[in-house]
């Protein structure tokens with residue numbers, strides 16, 4: 001099948017990776033998000049204030065756009081951000097993979113964080129069961145593309161501070177080293193979710209039995225339960241949980257321990273060097289591991305993918321990971 005392809009993902013300000021995507025022949029920089037299932041774009045229907053700094057999709061300029069009249073969407077994300085609007089279909093092309101009749105969700109409202117964010121919208125790559133379109137739920141780009149791919153999978157290559165890629169339909173052996181470990185995915189909540197029963201800080205092992213992990217390329221950091229976060233920073237000299245900065249900070253000169261997380265029975269190890277997210281003021285730095293806020297779902301975001309090539313395989317479904 002000829003639709004396999006790779007799309008380049010550029011790091012935007014260190015907080016996300018954006019992929020240049022063609023929607024009805026119009027080019028937009030979209031955030032590929034394995035933690036949600038709506039493909040939505042900044043549209044001409046937004047207020048001019050909301051459009052500021054963004055590429056905009058104008059349905060009337062696309063010869064292939066078809067309105068789905070009366071259809072709406074509305075999404076809320078874990079960080080409190082959200083967007084809503086109307087729906088149509090159009091041809092969406094990502095790298096070498098093209099889907100005709102893809103549901104394209106036109107934002108008529110976006111929350112303030114999206115206005116200031118670099119992305120011109122999101123491509124949801126979680127399971128279509130959590131797509132928010134009403135009255136008829138729509139399929140993700142990946143679900144629509146699957147029949148034309150060699151294998152029903154895509155892979156995320158998101159190296160630190162360097163251009164990455166999303167590979168559709170194939171696993172690129174030049175993008176990782178060693179072997180791939182796989183975890184069985186439970187798609188019951190609509191996520192690429194798997195068992196994550198323990199973790200290691202430096203050489204110490206801690207249990208979090210019954211907890212899960214979610215592979216979420218749309219989340220910047222690694223977000224874990226409070227116990228894991230406090231156990232980690234207990235071994236970071238000078239660390240403190242800052243209300244001002246909304247998370248753990250520490251002296252930038254501190255060397256950080258590695259963090260290993262159990263993914264379906266195998267550990268993935270994130271080196272300490274990747275867990276210093278960014279400098280706040282030259283003296284203190286903000287950690288790449290922060291609290292998920294509650295519940296038993298850990299979110300393994302871009303900081304995880306900075307260390308591992310992630311394989312999202314719908315055939316089982318399963319999540320594979322291999323060291324970069």
Ligand SMILES: CC[C@H](C)[C@H](NC(=O)[C@H](C)NC(=O)[C@@H](CCSC)NC[C@@H](N)Cc1ccccc1)C(=O)O
Pocket residue numbers: 031033034035036037075076077078079080081122130214216217218219297299
């Ligand atoms: C409060 C919202 C809860 C979390 C839930 N929403 C979700 O789970 C949505 C689909 N997913 C998300 O909020 C998270 C995964 C949460 S795991 C429980 N991923 C998507 C997020 N990274 C997208 C994003 C990208 C860039 C900037 C901001 C946000 C719901 O609608 O009920």
